[in-house]
Amino acid sequence: MTELLSPTDTQHEPSYLSLLRAGVLQQRVEALERLLESCTVCPRDCLNNRLNNDIAACYSSRLPIVSSYTAHFGEEPPLTGSRGAGNIFFGNCNLRCVYCQNYQISQTHKQQLKNEVTHERLAEMMLELQQRGCHNINFVSPTHFAPQMARSILLAAQSGLRLPIVYNTNAYDAVSVLQLLDRVVDVYLPDLKYADDESGYLYSKVSGYKEFSRLALKEMHRQTGDELVFNEHGLLRRGLVIRLLVLPNDIGGVRESIEWIKDELSPRVAISLMAQYYPTHQAETNKRYVLLSRRIRELEWLKATAALEELGMEEGWVQEFDGASYYYRPDFNDADRPFRDIRDFE
Numbered sequence: 033m034t035e036l037l038s039p040t041d042t043q044h045e046p047s048y049l050s051l052l053r054a055g056v057l058q059q060r061v062e063a064l065e066r067l068l069e070s071c072t073v074c075p076r077d078c079l080n081n082r083l084n085n086d087i088a089a090c091y092s093s094r095l096p097i098v099s100s101y102t103a104h105f106g107e108e109p110p111l112t113g114s115r116g117a118g119n120i121f122f123g124n125c126n127l128r129c130v131y132c133q134n135y136q137i138s139q140t141h142k143q144q145l146k147n148e149v150t151h152e153r154l155a156e157m158m159l160e161l162q163q164r165g166c167h168n169i170n171f172v173s174p175t176h177f178a179p180q181m182a183r184s185i186l187l188a189a190q191s192g193l194r195l196p197i198v199y200n201t202n203a204y205d206a207v208s209v210l211q212l213l214d215r216v217v218d219v220y221l222p223d224l225k226y227a228d229d230e231s232g233y234l235y236s237k238v239s240g241y242k243e244f245s246r247l248a249l250k251e252m253h254r255q256t257g258d259e260l261v262f263n264e265h266g267l268l269r270r271g272l273v274i275r276l277l278v279l280p281n282d283i284g285g286v287r288e289s290i291e292w293i294k295d296e297l298s299p300r301v302a303i304s305l306m307a308q309y310y311p312t313h314q315a316e317t318n319k320r321y322v323l324l325s326r327r328i329r330e331l332e333w334l335k336a337t338a339a340l341e342e343l344g345m346e347e348g349w350v351q352e353f354d355g356a357s358y359y360y361r362p363d364f365n366d367a368d369r370p371f372r373d374i375r376d377f378e
Contacts, residue, residue: 044261044269046196047215052189060212061186064179067209068094074126074175074206075244090126090176091141095148096184097123097177099137100367101157103166106360108304108349110260110268111168111198111219118166118195120157121370123147126176127202128237129225131279131315131324136364138173139313151180155187162195167267168219170198178209182216196269203245204238210251220252220272227285227292235283235324249274249297258300260347273348277306278336281323287339294343302348305340307333307356 051057067073068082080086085093103116111117123137123144132138149157158169174181185197196218203222224245226232232241252272260271274293276286286305293301307328315324333353340350362370 044196044218044263046194046218047270048185048189048197048218049194051215052186057182057186057189057216060216061179061182064182064209064212068179072206073178073209075204075240076126076238088176091124091144092176094180095150096154096180097144097147098149098154098157099123099144099147099364100370101161102367102369102371103161103164104170104371106371107170108221108268108273110262110266111170111221113167113265113267115165115167117168117170117198118158118161118164119170119172119200120154120161121172121364122174122177124176125173125202126238127204129202130235130313130318130321131309131311132313133308133310133360134173134362134364135313136362151183151187154180154184155191155193158184158188158193158195159191162193166195168196168198169193170200170221172200173202174199175201175205175209178205178213182213185216201248202236203248204236204241205244205248207247207251210248210255214255217255218270219268220256221275222249222252222272223275223277224249224289224293225277225284227288231283231285235321246292246296249293253297253301258298258347260302271302273302273304275304275306276336277309278328278333279309279324280326280328280332282332282335283323286336287343290339290343290345294345299344300347301345303340303345304348305336305350307351307353308360310358310361312361 070079071082071088076089078088080088082093087093100121104119105112105116107117125138198219199217200221229242256272261269263269310327311325315321364370
C-alpha cells in the first residue's frame with residue numbers, strides 16, 4: 033500500500049485499561065452478554081438464546097469460534113508495522129458474501145464447530161500474540177462474537193494485555209453494541225461494502241445494509257473523531273479507518289460511499305482503498321453472480337482513485353493495483369499461516 037498520511041508521534045495507552053481500573057469494563061461485558069440471551073448482537077436480531085447454546089443466524093452460539101490466530105503482514109502499514117498485526121480470525125459470519133475471500137471459515141459452519149474455544153483460551157491467544165511481538169490484537173469478523181470478544185479482553189487485560197484492540201468488521205453492526213464497545217475498542221476498521229440495499233441483499237444476503245452500516249460508522253466516528261493517533265514508531269493506536277473494496281462493475285458504489293463519508297462524517301476521515309478483489313467462492317462458480325466473476329479492470333480502479341482526489345479525501349492508504357489480487361489470497365487449510373507473507377513477493 034502507498035501511504036498518504038504522515039504519522040504523529042504520540043504515546044497512547046489502550047483505553048480498555050482505564051475501564052478495567054474503574055470497574056467499568058466488567059459492567060460493559062455483562063451488558064453485552066445479556067444481549068446473547070435473546071440475541072440482538074447484530075442487526076439480524078435473531079432473538080435466539082445463545083447463552084443456552086441455541087444457534088443464531090450466524091450459525092454461532094455461546095462460545096467463540098477461532099479459525100486462526102497469527103501475525104499478519106497484509107493490513108494497512110501502521111497496523112502491520114515490522115512484526116505484524118495480531119490477527120484473530122473468528123469463524124462464521126453474520127453476512128453471506130458470495131465473494132468472501134475468507135469463505136473457508138466464514139461459510140463452513142459445521143466444520144467450524146470444532147474450532148470453538150473458551151473465553152479463557154481466547155484470552156491466552158491474545159497474550160501469545162503479544163508475546164510474539166505483534167503490534168495489536170486485530171479481531172477479524174468480530175460482530176457476531178462481540179460479547180465473547182469483550183469477555184476475553186477483560187480476562188487478557190487482567191493478565192497483562194497491553195496492546196490496542198482493532199475491530200475489523202463488515203460494518204453490519206448494531207449501534208447499541210458499538211456503544212458498549214466505546215473505549216473497549218481502540219481502532220475501528222470497518223468495510224463499507226455497498227451504497228445501496230439491493231446489492232447488500234443480493235451479494236451478502238442481509239437486509240438494510242446501507243442503513244445499518246452507515247449508522248454503525250456514524251457511531252464509530254462519534255467515538256474516535258477524525259484523528260488517527262500513532263505512537264512514536266508510527267503504529268496506529270486509536271482511530272477510524274474505513275475500507276472500500278473496489279468491486280467489478282462498480283457494484284459497491286465507491287464514489288457514492290466516499291461522498292457520504294465526506295458529507296456525513298468528515299473530509300478528514302481516513303479511507304483505505306483496496307484493489308485486492310478477485311472472484312472466489314460463489315462469485316467464481318455461480319452464473320447468477322456473473323457481474324462479480326472477474327477481477328477489477330484498471331479503468332475501474334482509476335475511477336475509484338480519482339474519486340478520492342476529486343472529493344479531497346487525502347487521509348488514508350491506497351493499495352497498489354498491480355498484484356494486489358494475488359497478495360491477499362488466504363488458504364485457511366494452513367491455520368497457522370493462512371496468508372502468504374506479502375514480503376515473499378518483494
